Amino acid sequence: MSNYQVLARKWRPQTFTDLVGQDHIAGTLVNAIRSGRVGHAYLFVGTRGIGKTTSARxxxxxLNCxxxxxxxxxxxxxxxxxxxxxGASMDVIEIDGASNNSVDDIRRIRDNVVYAPTRCRFKIYIIDEVHMLSTQAWNALLKTLEEPPAHVKFLFATTEAHKVLPTIISRCQRFDLKRISQKAISERLGDICKAEKVVVETAALNAVARAANGGMRDALSILDQLIAFRSGSASIGEADVLEVFGLTSQAELLQVLAAMLNSDAQELLFRLDRLSREAKNLDQLYSDLVGIARSLLIVACSPRNAAAILEVDGSEFELISRLAGQADAGVVQRLADGLLNHESKLKSALNKRATLELTLLRVMRDAQAVQLDEVLRRLARLRQSGSDPVLEAEVGAPQRQRIALDLPEAPAYPAAEQKKNLI
Ligand SMILES: [Zn+2]
Incomplete structure (x- = not known):
């Protein structure tokens, strides 16, 4: 057996420069050290796998370099x-708050802080999952946390800051880590693939970044799995990522939304049928649809700043812009709103496929329906002038252009290979 180290460990950032997407934190910490204004307790907050413990390390x-x-x-x-x-330093002590959360565990820390560090400038306690500490445990630490010896620093990390007592938070400098943008994850994965001498298409890296949902550790774990799955092949493409993780391609998602924007129930049901036959994860598909509807909405409402807000790869942005450019902003808004409102329904549904079809049909009809305030406005106009110019213009106007993406069509899924698990 070779001594293989997973990518997430091998490529764990070692310096502030390596830390992706958390520049605001890196900058503040570096300045604190440079100016000699280092606090005695820090709290790093954020979802899993975005660099809390790494920042603390x-x-x-x-601090001790x-x-x-x-x-x-x-x-x-x-x-x-x-x-x-x-991990061999006697002066930097890492503690898992989930399994060392009793009063006795904390008393042990409290009794040890008085001893000077053996080698380093500071004795540093890094406590992970700090929200798991019991109230009694916190009470045992409170006094020490308020006035620790000058050589002691506490670095806490948590995914659930709301569970940490306010008296603790007020004694710490709090840093909220951001979800890492899809673009930043994709670029970092590209660098790692190059160093690892693995050829992965940009579209595949984008799909991995999308699936990781802002977490670098998840992205690297997915990449690991993918490399193992395709070991020996010349390169890894988007289709490989989609197949392994049951994801849907960006182009297919946009086709579903195009059908909805065209109010084309037949096309919509055809697209959904294809995706279901490919045994896509329908929960993931729905949440991807919500994400892409949001992207469409942002491009439709704020075309000038959309690229900066969305932070997606250039080719993806071009596709989204192409669709948004043809759609009515009001309809896009109602579509995004409808999708978001029905999100929880699919999660608890027993028959996911039927629920997905019915939900999307309903959202599509609701989004296209003439709004009540518009009807009232027209009625008022009719009452005043005896005619409705909007209606007359619509009657006289040529039929609205069909929204089209003009994408090359993916080959239909071969019937013989259809997966059994269709729900
Ligand atoms: Zn050093």
Whole structure:
């Protein structure tokens, strides 16, 4: 057996520069060290796999590094950096809050903080999942947290800040980590693939980034699985990602939305039938549809800033813009609103396929329906002038152009290979 290390561990950021998508945090921490204004307790908040513990570890290294670089990064070469990096340092203590949450565990910390660090400048306690600590445990730590010895720093990480007592939060400097943009994840994955000498198409990297939903660790785990699945092949394409994870391609999702914008029930049901036959994960499909409807809405309402808001790859943005450019912004808004309102229905449904079809048909009809305020406006106009110019214009106008994406059609799924699990 080779000594294989998963990508998420192998490529865990070691310096603030490596930390993707969290520039606001890296900048503040570096400035704090440079200006000598380092607090004694920090709380890193954010969803899983976006770099909370990693930020804490880099900060711990930077605080104790003997030769910090000009950019404010730990040097990764001094003994302190090496020991902390390998988890061998006596002065940087990592504690899992989920399994060490009793009063006795915390008392042990409280009794140990008084001893000076053995080698480093600071003795640093990194406590993960800190919301799991019991109230009694926090009470045991409260006094120490307020006035710890000068050589002690506490770095807490949590996914659920609302479960941490306000008295604790007020004693910490709080940092909220952001979900990492799809574009940033995709670029980082591209760099890693290059270094690992694996050829992965950009569309495939985009699909992985989309599936990871803002988490770098999830993205790297998906990439790992993908490389294992396609080991030996020359390159990995978007179709591989979609097949392994039951995802739907961006183009197919846009075709579903185009059918809805055209109010074409026949086309919509045809598209859904195809996707269901390919045994796509229908919950994921729906949530992807919501995501793409949001993208359409942003492009339709704010074309100038849409690229910066969405942070998606250029080719994806071009496709979304093409559809949004042909659609009516009001209809797009009602479509996005309708999809969002019905999101929970599919999750609890027993027959997911039927629920998906009915929900999308209803959302499509509701989005296209003439709105009550518009009807009232027309009635008022009729009462005043005896005619409705909008209606007359509509009657005289040529039929509205059909919204089209002009994409090459993916080959239909071969009947013989249809998966059994259709729901
Ligand atoms: Zn160092």
């Amino acid at each position: 880099i900060f711990a290294k930077a 003997e030769a910090m670089t000009a950019e404010g990064n730990p040097c990764l070469a001094c003994q302190n950096c090496l020991e902390i990096g390998s």
